Amino acid sequence: xxxxxxxxxxxxxxxxxxxxxxxxxxxxxxxxxxxxxxxxxxxxxxxxxxxxxxxxxxxxxxxxxxxxxxxxxxxxxxxxxxxxxxxxxxxxxxxxxxxxxxxxxxxxxxxxxxxxxxxxxxxxxxxxxxxxxxxxxxxxxxxxxxxxxxxxxxxxxxxxxxxxxxxxxxxxxxxxxxxxxxxxxxxxxxxxxxxxxxxxxxxxxxxxxxxxxxxxxxxxxxxxxxxxxxxxxxxxxxxxxxxxxxxxxxxxxxxxxxxxxxxxxxxxxxxxxxxxxxxxxxxxxxxxxxxxxxxxxxxxxxxxxxxxxxxxxxxxxxxx
Amino acid sequence: xxxxxxxxxxxxxxxxxxxxxxxxxxxxxxxxxxxxxxxxxxxxxxxxxxxxxxxxxxxxxxxxxxxxxxxxxxxxxxxxxxxxxxxxxxxxxxxxxxxxxxxxxxxxxxxxxxxxxxxxxxxxxxxxxxxxxxxxxxxxxxxxxxxxxxxxxxxxxxxxxxxxxxxxxxxxxxxxxxxxxxxxxxxxxxxxxxxxxxxxxxxxxxxxxxxxxxxxxxxxxxxxxxxxxxxxxxxxxxxxxxxxxxxxxxxxxxxxxxxxxxxxxxxxxxxxxxxxxxxxxxxxxxxxxxxxxxxxxxxxxxxxxxxxxxxxxxxxxxxx
Numbered sequence: 001x002x003x004x005x006x007x008x009x010x011x012x013x014x015x016x017x018x019x020x021x022x023x024x025x026x027x028x029x030x031x032x033x034x035x036x037x038x039x040x041x042x043x044x045x046x047x048x049x050x051x052x053x054x055x056x057x058x059x060x061x062x063x064x065x066x067x068x069x070x071x072x073x074x075x076x077x078x079x080x081x082x083x084x085x086x087x088x089x090x091x092x093x094x095x096x097x098x099x100x101x102x103x104x105x106x107x108x109x110x111x112x113x114x115x116x117x118x119x120x121x122x123x124x125x126x127x128x129x130x131x132x133x134x135x136x137x138x139x140x141x142x143x144x145x146x147x148x149x150x151x152x153x154x155x156x157x158x159x160x161x162x163x164x165x166x167x168x169x170x171x172x173x174x175x176x177x178x179x180x181x182x183x184x185x186x187x188x189x190x191x192x193x194x195x196x197x198x199x200x201x202x203x204x205x206x207x208x209x210x211x212x213x214x215x216x217x218x219x220x221x222x223x224x225x226x227x228x229x230x231x232x233x234x235x236x237x238x239x240x241x242x243x244x245x246x247x248x249x250x251x252x253x254x255x256x257x258x259x260x261x262x263x264x265x266x267x268x269x270x271x272x273x274x275x276x277x278x279x280x281x282x283x284x285x286x287x288x289x290x291x292x293x294x295x296x297x298x299x300x301x302x303x304x305x306x307x308x309x310x311x312x313x314x315x316x317x318x319x320x
Numbered sequence: 321x322x323x324x325x326x327x328x329x330x331x332x333x334x335x336x337x338x339x340x341x342x343x344x345x346x347x348x349x350x351x352x353x354x355x356x357x358x359x360x361x362x363x364x365x366x367x368x369x370x371x372x373x374x375x376x377x378x379x380x381x382x383x384x385x386x387x388x389x390x391x392x393x394x395x396x397x398x399x400x401x402x403x404x405x406x407x408x409x410x411x412x413x414x415x416x417x418x419x420x421x422x423x424x425x426x427x428x429x430x431x432x433x434x435x436x437x438x439x440x441x442x443x444x445x446x447x448x449x450x451x452x453x454x455x456x457x458x459x460x461x462x463x464x465x466x467x468x469x470x471x472x473x474x475x476x477x478x479x480x481x482x483x484x485x486x487x488x489x490x491x492x493x494x495x496x497x498x499x500x501x502x503x504x505x506x507x508x509x510x511x512x513x514x515x516x517x518x519x520x521x522x523x524x525x526x527x528x529x530x531x532x533x534x535x536x537x538x539x540x541x542x543x544x545x546x547x548x549x550x551x552x553x554x555x556x557x558x559x560x561x562x563x564x565x566x567x568x569x570x571x572x573x574x575x576x577x578x579x580x581x582x583x584x585x586x587x588x589x590x591x592x593x594x595x596x597x598x599x600x601x602x603x604x605x606x607x608x609x610x611x612x613x614x615x616x617x618x619x620x621x622x623x624x625x626x627x628x629x630x631x632x633x634x635x636x637x638x639x640x
Contacts, residue, residue: 076613086613135479149579151476151483158471158581159455160617168611169575173492181611255489259469259579261478291488291501293396293406297480 010316015143069319073119088180121148123314209237250285330636335463389639393439408500441468443634461591529557570605
């Protein structure tokens, strides 16, 4: 039997799915679940759906009084204010959403919020390979691209709580237009699941890769999973998609290294399933774009934590 | 009469000039001087020249025993190790120079060293407009481009002491080749005095700006001061040099803002003499390249501290 207020809830809001977990003091996830983030474009309806999924689990553990808090990781989440602000990858109304207080009202449990990538960084620091590191960067490669930056042992939130939006840093000026921000050439336009899909569609349209397995699919069916599947089968177009993606990501990471000089960069999220197909060009490109003083020093590694766990655990750590 | 060990020496090593000052506990510069950084390519000879300039001032104050330390700001300076490593903008032998210990041997005073831009950031934090700021960036626009990044109230040194090399971040991939690193399109290739000169020479060669006042000068005579002087007279080519430089710098600053979300960015160094000719396009370009959540929030300002003072005072602050 758990004693009172010995549990927390960790929630990770991704552009596609929302995962949640009920977590004890040892960082053990006692119960977990998933809902779609995109079912509704109304934030209150979304919270109702989330409540319907989480509340039965809360009751199984003895009710809300057993929980000392809810920690939430969300794109464009603001740690200082508990808000989600102008999130390009969420379908809800734009502007400033007081998400933490909406959650608190609905669940009756104190709620805290940060950027989803910050939450993953906290997870890696508390439970993963970053345990003894004072300077590292977590890059999340999912529907979008996020980042959590740790320097001098602390997360960098910036003066307003919004630091770590590496996905929106311009990497190729005048390059691909971002589907949501309208910016030209940001990292997210290339190194996200969405970006990888667009690169494949561009390659198909270019006519330079005849005989690709993707040719039999209409564009709507093409996604990063399919591209990965075909790349594993040796499809030249799909392999080239990951090579080019890695090259662009490596350039962005080199810039980040020359800025904050981390000991390690962790890659995390769905695109990491591509393994060496992605990691090899990323590493080569990063080293090539560094001045000598930074070369062959930074550990570039996939996160050790299970895909959903880091985000849930990281978010949950906010709530203690 | 000063009591024992109540003074420090601050030294700022620039790509062109080295400035030094003898500083008391109140941050008052009691004596100052300048030597050329480029007279010799032998680091020990350089230290001899520096000694010949500084030692007489030390003796006037009562000798080395009155000084508790020497603080040095240098390009590619390493705070943790007291070394200058692979500095592209210094003519001395490449590789790792144990500069702080060489200074200590010569002067008989404990010596400490950091990146010149970090020293300027410390100066701005101790004596300038960043006094109450926890998150800001100092950009030095001199022979090269340096940066000092403060987050959560502390300088970011990174895991190895080399953080803050924004001048080497790629801003235009495949762009102008850096004269010393060989990298293509780093910020320093454009937004430094050297870069501004190269842009003007490119514009002249392009033949697009007939009748520029620069046309009567051979390339060797063209430098950022001359370009500034003619821009003030309304020379279209020279004005365009500052506009383009500002546009590129603004893009790089937008990327920095989305990374660490500072409250303010301070511009510092020789290029700042261009005033609004530079500031206006920098500001416009920075705002244009930010996603909405960061827009109209960051104070972009020239450093309040006198050109040489911030670097001397910042470096000297290392020595207390």
